[in-house]
Amino acid sequence: DTGVSQNPRHKITKRGQNVTFRCDPISEHNRLYWYRQTLGQGPEFLTYFQNEAQLEKSRLLSDRFSAERPKGSFSTLEIQRTEQGDSAMYLCASSLAGVSARTFFGQGTRLTVV
């Protein structure tokens, strides 16, 4: 168990550019979640996958955001035409299905849009 891995750890981009983040969950976990955390706030749910199916998307996930999880393994989160308001920590988490299953979080990708 190597934990949930996120890359890159930090990303600085110019407004209007596209960025993509990667999350590698714990290998046997079939559920994968994306959260966003801004300064002084708790993490906010963005979307989640069960295997390769994206089952729920938050209203926070505008049309500029897209997430994929091909083959139910790693996941990518892409933000198109970044805006300064997109600056945040993007967290990935994974778990097995089931209420008693524990959710493990990655260290996050910190995005700064300048």
Next chain:
Amino acid sequence: AQSVTQLDSQVPVFEEAPVELRCNYSSSVSVYLFWYVQYPNQGLQLLLKYLSGSTLVKGINGFEAEFNKSQTSFHLRKPSVHISDTAEYFCAVSSNFGNEKLTFGTGTRLTIIP
């Protein structure tokens, strides 16, 4: 929909003193309750969770929390804190519908004073 309120954004406590971090929640359905800790430059770690059964839940590092349904609270306590407990603490809820997405509070920064 659920919401979580953490009444204290910052709590300073002397080393070896007791501490209580407060959490109240609102939900129209039954929920599961969690406390997570975030140490500097680390991912969120689960401290403890309440799913059902005994309302007093014991977690890691000597922390415990008590679920009070009538007061919709899930306060976190530790009888004697250490310098290493300095961190951000997040209360979270999930519905019992089975998708296990978490709704977090805004966090409480616990600072231990030597």
